[in-house]
Amino acid sequence: MKYDEILGGEFDCACGRRHEVPVRRVVYSEDALGAVGEVLGDVAAGRRVAVIADMRTWAVAGEECFRLLEEAGWRATHVIVPDTEHGGPVCDDATFARLKKRVGPVEVILAVGCGVINDLSKWLAFERQIPYAVVGTAATMNGFAAANIAATLDGVKTVLFARAPVAVFAVPSIIRQAPYELTTAGLGDVIAKPISTADWMMNHKFCGEYFCRYCSEMINDLEPAYFDNPQAIKSGEPEAIAALFNALVWSGIAMTVVGTSAPASGGEHMLSHTLDMMSSVDGAGHDLHGRQVGLGTIFSCALYERIAAIERPECVEMPGDIDGAFWGSLAANVGAQYEAKKELMQTIRRQAADGKVWEGFRDMCRNNVRPTGQVKDCLRLAGAASTFADIGCSRRRLRGAVLHMHEIRTRPTVVDLAWMSGILPGAADDIIDRWLAD
Ligand SMILES: [Zn+2]
Numbered sequence: 001m002k003y004d005e006i007l008g009g010e011f012d013c014a015c016g017r018r019h020e021v022p023v024r025r026v027v028y029s030e031d032a033l034g035a036v037g038e039v040l041g042d043v044a045a046g047r048r049v050a051v052i053a054d055m056r057t058w059a060v061a062g063e064e065c066f067r068l069l070e071e072a073g074w075r076a077t078h079v080i081v082p083d084t085e086h087g088g089p090v091c092d093d094a095t096f097a098r099l100k101k102r103v104g105p106v107e108v109i110l111a112v113g114c115g116v117i118n119d120l121s122k123w124l125a126f127e128r129q130i131p132y133a134v135v136g137t138a139a140t141m142n143g144f145a146a147a148n149i150a151a152t153l154d155g156v157k158t159v160l161f162a163r164a165p166v167a168v169f170a171v172p173s174i175i176r177q178a179p180y181e182l183t184t185a186g187l188g189d190v191i192a193k194p195i196s197t198a199d200w201m202m203n204h205k206f207c208g209e210y211f212c213r214y215c216s217e218m219i220n221d222l223e224p225a226y227f228d229n230p231q232a233i234k235s236g237e238p239e240a241i242a243a244l245f246n247a248l249v250w251s252g253i254a255m256t257v258v259g260t261s262a263p264a265s266g267g268e269h270m271l272s273h274t275l276d277m278m279s280s281v282d283g284a285g286h287d288l289h290g291r292q293v294g295l296g297t298i299f300s301c302a303l304y305e306r307i308a309a310i311e312r313p314e315c316v317e318m319p320g321d322i323d324g325a326f327w328g329s330l331a332a333n334v335g336a337q338y339e340a341k342k343e344l345m346q347t348i349r350r351q352a353a354d355g356k357v358w359e360g361f362r363d364m365c366r367n368n369v370r371p372t373g374q375v376k377d378c379l380r381l382a383g384a385a386s387t388f389a390d391i392g393c394s395r396r397r398l399r400g401a402v403l404h405m406h407e408i409r410t411r412p413t414v415v416d417l418a419w420m421s422g423i424l425p426g427a428a429d430d431i432i433d434r435w436l437a438d
């Protein structure tokens with residue numbers, strides 16, 4: 001990566017801020033596990049390390065890490081986080097409380113796994129104020145190098161602020177052999193990038209939100225490897241999978257550097273978050289984060305296409321309130337987020353009325369957002385989820401999510417803009433039938 005030089009350092013950026021990059025190393029190579037001990041040795045205040053994994057990740061890489069660390073003179077212990085009755089482990093308060101008791105005094109933690117194991121380890125390391133590193137076992141989400149944790153507290157999905165890992169390691173042959181649906185989830189998460197960038201620029205243009213071009217462009221060079229060649233992801237070609245894994249890691253680094261999720265999470269993520277929240281209300285299952293984000297990306301591209309076609313917007317009033325019945329036990333929380341967004345939406349409304357500002361915005365859309373068909377084809381040809389049936393969701397449930405996803409999150413997205421410009425709710429059925437039905 002041409003950005004490797006910023007790892008572990010600080011620099012003055014053209015955006016006007018001084019950026020700090022807490023991640024010191026990203027090692028993607030067949031002998032990556034052999035480098036773990038040395039990197040941990042640079043940051044740990046002692047020689048006691050806890051390796052945290054689940055049953056599967058222990059077998060594919062955890063045990064080997066443990067052995068190599070012991071051989072290198074570390075006093076290693078390990079904890080295998082048990083599966084739940086619904087499948088793999090979860091990152092919630094109860095699991096964390098048990099993990100805390102099982103991990104004795106150590107100076108550093110090594111997570112071996114993906115989303116949940118990484119988040120639990122990050123949480124524990126942050127609470128104990130010790131460093132941690134992660135060995136990724138699948139190209140499945142962009143949280144490896146992020147500072148945030150997605151945790152469920154008292155049944156409610158919450159974002160906790162913690163600290164990024166000191167290093168991310170991965171062995172290409174392990175990443176290529178991971179269950180394919182995990183890889184397709186990673187593709188869905190990273191294919192969101194052009195939309196999240198456009199949403200970030202939209203907030204910059206209309207609301208004056210901080211924007212860093214440098215961080216927004218970090219994964220641009222990696223994108224052609226999957227956007228232009230989805231079959232290579234499907235057939236597991238080393239270069240394509242390497243690009244995908246690195247794009248996920250560097251998306252996380254971009255979020256860590258700017259301190260918000262704006263570089264990698266825009267309107268497309270609202271669909272996935274809403275489906276997850278619907279599940280927490282009614283107990284029905286949901287698919288992997290990135291597989292749902294892929295559908296959200298298709299939907300958001302279709303919205304951008306329609307918005308960019310508007311020559312002069314005639315703004316309509318946004319719905320005054322959220323649909324409390326839809327959100328059930330989450331209504332108060334969602335309502336507060338929606339209220340917090342209203343003032344920004346008024347600002348966008350005023351700005352959009354200025355012909356020059358609007359023309360600039362349309363140019364930005366044309367330069368950044370990819371055609372809906374290209375995103376759809378990429379996901380389809382890669383064998384990723386691209387229809388509501390693929391994510392195990394009925395049309396009715398998806399439609400419910402699509403028509404309520406603007407109610408969450410305080411930062412405006414293309415979904416809000418679509419409501420404001422009168423495209424939603426009317427276009428929802430058309431977009432679902434044209435792009436997400438088959
Ligand atoms: Zn994501």
Ligand SMILES: [Zn+2]
Nearest residue numbers: 013015212214
């Ligand atoms: Zn910057």
